[in-house]
Structure formats: structure tokens, C-alpha cells
Amino acid sequence: MSFLDTLLGRTKPVQPKLDDLFGLPSAAIQLQAATGFTPTGSGSVCFRGVEGKTFGDIQKEVRELLDMDSGKPDGGLPVEVSRDSYGFTWLVSNHMSDEMDGLVTDLHAVNSSLVDAGFGPQLLCTVVAFADESHRRVALVYLYKRGTFYPFAPLDGGQDRRDNALELQIKGALAEDLKMEPDLTKWMALWGAPGL
Amino acid sequence: MAARSRYAPDRGLTVRMTATMFLLGLVFVAFVALIIGVMTATHQSGAAIVIVALLLGGGTAFISLFYSDKIALASAGAQIVTPQQAPKLHGIVDRLCALADMDKPVVAIAPTSMPNAFATGRNSKHAVLCVTDGLLNRSQLTDEELEGVLAHELSHVAHKDVQVMTVASLLAIVAGLLVRFAFYSELFGGGRRNNNQNAFPIILAIMVVSAVVYAVSFLLIRLLSRYRELAADRSGALLTGQPMVLASALQKVSQGMNRIPTQDLRAAEPLNAFYFAPAMKLNGGASLSAIFSTHPSLEKRIAELEKIQRQLNEVSPGPKGVR
Numbered sequence: 001m002s003f004l005d006t007l008l009g010r011t012k013p014v015q016p017k018l019d020d021l022f023g024l025p026s027a028a029i030q031l032q033a034a035t036g037f038t039p040t041g042s043g044s045v046c047f048r049g050v051e052g053k054t055f056g057d058i059q060k061e062v063r064e065l066l067d068m069d070s071g072k073p074d075g076g077l078p079v080e081v082s083r084d085s086y087g088f089t090w091l092v093s094n095h096m097s098d099e100m101d102g103l104v105t106d107l108h109a110v111n112s113s114l115v116d117a118g119f120g121p122q123l124l125c126t127v128v129a130f131a132d133e134s135h136r137r138v139a140l141v142y143l144y145k146r147g148t149f150y151p152f153a154p155l156d157g158g159q160d161r162r163d164n165a166l167e168l169q170i171k172g173a174l175a176e177d178l179k180m181e182p183d184l185t186k187w188m189a190l191w192g193a194p195g196l
Numbered sequence: 197m198a199a200r201s202r203y204a205p206d207r208g209l210t211v212r213m214t215a216t217m218f219l220l221g222l223v224f225v226a227f228v229a230l231i232i233g234v235m236t237a238t239h240q241s242g243a244a245i246v247i248v249a250l251l252l253g254g255g256t257a258f259i260s261l262f263y264s265d266k267i268a269l270a271s272a273g274a275q276i277v278t279p280q281q282a283p284k285l286h287g288i289v290d291r292l293c294a295l296a297d298m299d300k301p302v303v304a305i306a307p308t309s310m311p312n313a314f315a316t317g318r319n320s321k322h323a324v325l326c327v328t329d330g331l332l333n334r335s336q337l338t339d340e341e342l343e344g345v346l347a348h349e350l351s352h353v354a355h356k357d358v359q360v361m362t363v364a365s366l367l368a369i370v371a372g373l374l375v376r377f378a379f380y381s382e383l384f385g386g387g388r389r390n391n392n393q394n395a396f397p398i399i400l401a402i403m404v405v406s407a408v409v410y411a412v413s414f415l416l417i418r419l420l421s422r423y424r425e426l427a428a429d430r431s432g433a434l435l436t437g438q439p440m441v442l443a444s445a446l447q448k449v450s451q452g453m454n455r456i457p458t459q460d461l462r463a464a465e466p467l468n469a470f471y472f473a474p475a476m477k478l479n480g481g482a483s484l485s486a487i488f489s490t491h492p493s494l495e496k497r498i499a500e501l502e503k504i505q506r507q508l509n510e511v512s513p514g515p516k517g518v519r
């Protein structure tokens with residue numbers, strides 16, 4: 001924030017960075033090689049809905065955009081829309097586990113459609129889910145505003161605990177493929193994220 | 197592809213805030229120049245007194261700024277909470293910080309039953325966001341309203357309001373110190389000087405000027421504070437995209453204020469400037485309390501939020517966008 005903005009009490013809305021998402025398919029291959037985690041084919045976009053009618057239209061539009069894809073032979077399944085307990089909206093897109101490219105394209109389409117409609121500042125994160133053979137789960141979370149990724153590995157057992165060792169291991173494994181978030185305080189917990 | 201923006205800046209507010217700060221700066225410069233000019237011309241140690249007042253005032257302001265987080269937490273009796281202790285609160289703050297791309301402040305809870313919140317700290321790295329037990333009480337505020345209040349407070353952090361208001365209040369501090377210094381120097385030092393016949397009216401003049409400057413700057417600072425509140429309301433509402441939820445939170449918090457016994461309110465009053473809603477209303481007529489108040493009136497704040505609500509819906513993505 002510039003000095004002038006500070007003085008005048010203004011906040012410039014932070015626009016999201018979208019292009020880094022396309023690093024995901026190659027990172028997924030690297031992740032599998034390094035740690036044995038494979039994509040589950042599930043990915044989601046999380047954003048903050050705006051009050052009023054127009055945003056409802058956007059949601060419908062995004063839904064239609066993604067649902068249309070499912071008609072194509074190589075398309076994915078329709079998106080599920082859900083709302084979490086924080087009031088954020090999640091658009092979950094489910095693909096086959098080997099269709100990382102298709103999933104990322106879908107997620108990017110959702111993002112672009114929201115940004116074009118002027119809701120870029122409302123985007124929170126994109127989450128792509130991974131699992132290994134012992135059913136451990138981990139998500140790669142993309143922070144739009146920073147253009148960085150971080151891993152989120154919730155532990156089973158109800159208690160809100162996360163596997164920090166695994167997260168740091170993944171951060172190390174992907175450091176060359178993706179821009180990982182260096183500030184650990186920004187690795188926000190996403191308990192109960194849909195699709196994870 | 198040029199993305200549409202829904203974030204029209206509030207030019208009126210910007211202009212009013214700039215004018216207020218300009219006036220404040222003008223009064224400050226004029227005051228210091230006048231005092232130094234008058235005193236060096238007639239009074240040997242005049243310049244020294246002004247410089248001492250400036251240093252002392254600046255020092256006080258700096259110390260209170262530097263320790264603002266600790267002072268505020270201690271006087272509110274607040275405890276810092278970890279994500280394990282308050283998962284929901286931390287979850288909301290995490291998300292808002294990610295949306296706004298700002299550093300996460302320290303989160304604290306104050307054991308007060310009145311619903312309120314404040315943010316302070318000398319910079320974004322040392323910011324503290326404190327909420328009261330009453331605010332977390334689900335029977336009073338919904339989660340979304342809580343989020344609105346937190347977004348308002350985070351906007352104070354983003355706007356660096358603690359720093360801005362500290363600098364703004366420097367003038368009042370220095371003017372207040374000069375009144376006192378002039379008084380003491382007349383009392384103890386004036387008699388020994390050769391030109392003490394001249395010194396008395398000058399010191400009296402300085403006291404009067406300082407008192408007037410103090411009063412003017414006090415009003416300007418309160419005016420600035422009200423504009424900063426409106427700016428934080430605005431940024432907070434744009435961050436969550438829910439201006440009307442923030443409005444209803446404001447309404448509930450203000451009503452909560454009125455219900456609470458006076459004892460609690462007095463205890464909370466020194467922190468008023470950083471609170472979401474003022475804890476104590478000044479006595480007196482409506483117009484008088486309006487110009488002394490650190491916060492704009494509830495009606496004014498809600499009217500501004502309604503304006504933002506209309507703006508958010510005006511830039512519609514398609515021809516269907518009717519409000």
C-alpha cells in the first residue's frame with residue numbers, strides 16, 4: 001500500500017494472479033515421484049460471495065460453464081456448489097485422477113469468469129486434492145493474491161490437527177516446480193474443505 | 197482482458213480527509229512558527245522551551261505508538277489466543293488476511309460482555325486484533341457479522357490508523373505541553389529575567405494561543421477519526437462483499453453498548469478511539485456530541501454502507517443486473 005493510500009485510508013482491492021495455476025500438472029508428476037501422492041481428480045475454487053443479485057447470476061454462469069464441459073467426451077463431471085461455515089462458496093470440480101490438465105483448465109475457467117465479472121478481489125484460493133496409498137490426504141492450495149502454493153495435510157481423527165512434517169516435506173519436494181509460499185503464517189488451515 | 201472493477205473510490209471522503217489533514221498540518225506549522233518567532237524575539241530561552249515541548253511531545257507519542265499493542269491489551273485485560281483455543285476466530289481472520297493479502301495480526305480476546313473489537317499496534321508486523329467475549333457470543337452476532345467487524349478492524353490495520361492518529365495527535369500533545377511550560381516558566385523562571393515586564397504578556401499570549409490551538413486541533417483530530425472510521429467501514433465492507441451484514445453488526449454492537457451498565461463503559465473508555473463502536477456517548481446535545489465524537493453516528497455509517505451496497509450491484513456483469 002502506498003503512502004498516499006495510507007494517508008487517505010484507502011485500500012486497493014488486490015487482484016488475483018491466475019497463470020501460476022498451470023504449473024500444477026507438472027508439479028503433480030513431481031509430487032508423485034517424490035512422495036507417492038497422486039491427484040484424486042478433485043479440485044475446487046473458493047471465493048467470497050457478494051451480497052445482492054448479480055453475484056447469484058455469476059454463480060449460475062460459472063456452473064453452466066463447467067457443466068457444459070461434462071457433455072464433451074473428455075470433459076469432467078458437473079461442478080458441485082457448496083457453502084462452508086465461514087460463508088465462502090466452493091465450486092468443486094471432479095475429474096478422473098489422471099486428468100490433471102482438464103481439471104486445471106476447468107479451475108482456470110472458473111477463475112477467469114469470476115475475474116472478468118469484476119470479482120477478482122473476492123477469490124480466496126484454489127485447492128487441488130492428492131492422496132497416497134495409505135489414504136493420507138494432502139491439498140495443494142493456491143493463494144491467488146500472492147501467486148504462491150502451500151500444502152495442507154489434515155490428519156484424520158476429528159481433532160483439527162495437520163501433519164506439518166508432511167507439509168514441509170512436500171514444500172521441499174515441489175520447491176523447484178511451483179512457487180511455494182515462504183511465509184508459514186500464510187499457510188491457512190482449511191478444515192472441512194469440500195473435495196478434500 | 198480488462199477486468200471490471202467494482203471498487204469505486206469514495207472521492208468525497210478522500211477530499212474531506214485530505215482537507216482535514218491539511219488544516220491540521222497548517223495549524224501545526226503556523227503554531228510552531230509563531231511560537232518560535234515570538235519567543236526568540238523576546239524571550240532568551242523561548243526557542244529552547246518550544247524545542248523541549250516538541251521533543252517531549254514527540255517522545256511521548258513515539259512511546260505510546262511503540263507500546264500501543266501492549267498497552268491496549270493490558271488495559272483491556274485481553275489474552276492472546278492460539279488457533280487451537282479459538283479456531284473459528286482464527287479461521288475468519290486467516291481468510292480475511294488471505295483475501296486482503298496482508299499479514300495476520302496477533303489475535304486476542306478480552307473478557308468483556310459488551311460486544312466490541314479493536315485493532316492496534318505500531319505496524320502491520322506488530323498489529324493486534326482484539327475482540328470481546330460479547331462479540332463472540334453467538335446469541336448476539338452471527339458469524340458473518342463477526343466477520344464484518346473483523347474486516348473493519350483489519351482495515352484499520354491496513355490503513356495504519358494507529359500511526360496516522362498518533363502523528364495527528366502530536367499537535368494537541370505539544371500545544372498542551374506548551375501551555376504547561378509557559379505557565380511554569382512564568383511561575384519559576386520569569387521573575388529572574390531582566391525583561392520580565394515583557395515576558396508576562398507574551399507568556400499569557402502563548403497560553404491563550406496554545407489553548408486555542410489545542411481546542412482546534414482536538415476538533416480536527418476527532419473529525420479525522422470519524423473519517424478514518426468511515427474509510428475502515430468502506431474497506432471492510434468491500435473486503436467481505438457484505439456491506440449490509442456489516443451494517444447489521446454495527447446496529448447490534450451499538451445496541452449492546454446501550455444495554456451495558458455504566459461501570460463497564462467507563463473502564464473501556466480510554467480505548468475508545470480504536471474500538472469498532474464507541475463505548476461511551478458524550479453527554480450533551482446531539483450536534484455537540486457529534487463534533488466531539490471519535491466515531492460517526494450509526495445513521496451516517498449505515499447510510500454510507502448502503503451507498504456501497506448500491507455500488508457493488510451497479511457494475512453488473514450483464515444486462516440482467518437489476519437492483
